[in-house]
Amino acid sequence: xxxxxxxxxxxxxxxIILTLxxxxxxxxxxxxxxxxxxxxxxxxxxxxxxxxxxxxxALTWRWGWGRHWNWEAFDSESRLQGRWQPGEGVNLxxxxxxxxxxxxxxAAWMPLAPPQGFLSLALDQVRWSEGQMPNVQGLAIWExxxxxxxxxxxxxxxxxRFEPEAGRTVARVRSLSVAPVTVQGTIVLGAADVAxxxxxxxxxxxxxxxxxxxxxxxTLGQRQVDGQVRLQLEGRLGFxxxxxxxxxxVDHVDGS
Numbered sequence: 501x502x503x504x505x506x507x508x509x510x511x512x513x514x515x516i517i518l519t520l521x522x523x524x525x526x527x528x529x530x531x532x533x534x535x536x537x538x539x540x541x542x543x544x545x546x547x548x549x550x551x552x553x554x555x556x557x558a559l560t561w562r563w564g565w566g567r568h569w570n571w572e573a574f575d576s577e578s579r580l581q582g583r584w585q586p587g588e589g590v591n592l593x594x595x596x597x598x599x600x601x602x603x604x605x606x607a608a609w610m611p612l613a614p615p616q617g618f619l620s621l622a623l624d625q626v627r628w629s630e631g632q633m634p635n636v637q638g639l640a641i642w643e644x645x646x647x648x649x650x651x652x653x654x655x656x657x658x659x660x661r662f663e664p665e666a667g668r669t670v671a672r673v674r675s676l677s678v679a680p681v682t683v684q685g686t687i688v689l690g691a692a693d694v695a696x697x698x699x700x701x702x703x704x705x706x707x708x709x710x711x712x713x714x715x716x717x718x719t720l721g722q723r724q725v726d727g728q729v730r731l732q733l734e735g736r737l738g739f740x741x742x743x744x745x746x747x748x749x750v751d752h753v754d755g756s
Contacts, residue, residue, distance in 0.1 A: 522547070532590075535559070549573060554603060568593075578603060580621065589629030595638070596622055609700070609733055613651040613720055617644040623662070633690025636662040636669045641676070651716045653680045660687070673702060680707050681717065685731075700733040 522545040523538035537548040537556075542563075549557040557578065561571040564583065572581040580597035599619045606615045623638030640662070645655035656679030662671045671687040685702035704721070705728045706714040714727055721731035 551603065553605075575600075577618070582623075590626060592626045593624065595626060601642070609735075610647075610720065610731075611649075613647040613649040615642075616646050616648055617642055617655075619643070619660075633667070634669055635664060636671075636689065637664060638662055645679075647681070650719055651681075651713070653713060653716075655679050655681050655683060658683055680710055680713055681705070682707075697734065697736055700731065702731045704729045704731060 522540050522542050525542045526535075526538055526547075534550045535547055536550060539546055544562045546558060546560045549559050551557070555575055557573045557575045559571060559573045561569045561584070564570045567585050569584045570581070571584050572579070574580070577600040578598055580595060580599060582595035583593045585591045585593065597620075599621060601615055601617050601619060604619075620641040620643055621638070623636065623640070625635070625637050627635040638661075640660040642655070642658040642660060645658045647653055647655065656675060656677035658673060659676050660671050660673050662669055664670075667690070669689040671689070673687065674684045675682040682705050683702055685700070687701075688699040690697070702721075703724075704717050706717055714729075717729040721729045723729055
C-alpha cells in the first residue's frame, strides 16, 4: 500500500510540473517588461512581445531537451527562431530568420534619413545582463538597404559582423554590393569605461557620378576632403525612448 501511495504522489507531482502555467513561472525568470500575455505551460506555450508603435509579435516556445527551449517570434513581416537557456538576463543561441528594420527603431538615430529594409540574421549567441555590456556573436545582412527622408537612395546589401573584442562587442559594417551609397565602419556595444553605451562610426560614400547625392549625404554627418561623409553617434544601450536617443545623437554630433 505504501508503494502505491508513493507512486500516486510521484505521479501527482509530475502532473503538476507538466501543467505549471507559463504566467505563473516565467515572471520568476525576470523576463523583459515587453513580454506578456502568457498562455500554455512552461514546456509549450506562447506570449506576446509588445513594442511601442509596433504590432505585437507572437512568441511561441517548446522545451527541447535539458536546459534549452526552442522559440519562434513572428508577425506579418518578421520571423525569428532560436534557442533559449534559463539564466541571468538574456541568453539566446542560434538566432536566425528575418527581422524588419522598423523593429530596430533606427529612425531615432537618423531622423533625417530613416533606414529601411530588413535584416537576415545568423547570430551564434546573444548574452545581455542588466548593467553588463552585451555579448553578440554572428552575422546580420541588411537586405534591400535604403534611406528615406532627405536622402532617398539604395544602399544595396550591407554586412554587419558581430565579434567580441577587448571585452566589448564590435560590429564591423561593410557594403556587399555596388550601390549609389556604400557604407563601411564599426558599431561598438559597450566600452571599457561605461558598459551600457554604444558608439557608431560609419563612413558613407556616394557614387562618383552622383555629386547631388554627395551633397545630400552631407546633411547627415561630417563632410571629408575625399568626399565621404562620416556619421558618428553615441548613446546608452537599453530601452530609453526615441526622443532621448535623438537628443544624445544630436548633442554628440553638434559637439564634434
